[in-house]
Amino acid sequence: MLAxxxxxxxxxxxxxxNLNGNSEAKRKDSAAALNALFNTTTFNWQxxxxxxxxxxxxxxxxxxxxxxxxxxxxxxxxxxxxxxxGVGYTSTAFFIFxxxxxxxxxxxxxxxxxxxxxxxxxxTGTFTPPTNAVPxxxxxxxxxxxxxxxxxxxxxxxxxxxxxx
Numbered sequence: 001m002l003a004x005x006x007x008x009x010x011x012x013x014x015x016x017x018n019l020n021g022n023s024e025a026k027r028k029d030s031a032a033a034l035n036a037l038f039n040t041t042t043f044n045w046q047x048x049x050x051x052x053x054x055x056x057x058x059x060x061x062x063x064x065x066x067x068x069x070x071x072x073x074x075x076x077x078x079x080x081x082x083x084x085x086g087v088g089y090t091s092t093a094f095f096i097f098x099x100x101x102x103x104x105x106x107x108x109x110x111x112x113x114x115x116x117x118x119x120x121x122x123x124t125g126t127f128t129p130p131t132n133a134v135p136x137x138x139x140x141x142x143x144x145x146x147x148x149x150x151x152x153x154x155x156x157x158x159x160x161x162x163x164x165x
Contacts, residue, residue: 011037012093018076019092020120052121066105069125078117
């Protein structure tokens, strides 16, 4: 469903139901869907929160919040004119996928179903810039010993005999 990415898990499609709504019933359904997706009971409709929510149309989802690492989305598809009815049309699905660790984050997804209506971003990771490794203590010891030996070699002079006439 998400072109260019590999879904880790998908929950839904929940037919004839826009679970991205904010009513008590929609929040209860969303919490239940997330609990089913993660096989847990930790999501509660009263404390359910998300990072971002926005309307979309077309097949491309452009994110205001850059996505990194493991990301959880709820995507609602409305009734697309001229499209077949059934699962995926006028329903909501929840996805867990790896958005990667791109500099600047993942900013758009091509969704291969017509009729996108709205998206809710429940969670996304953070960017972890690549770091240079810190040398191990043995490496530091060899480095210091090498500088010491180089210093000794430079200071050491060959003794040559000079005769004055």
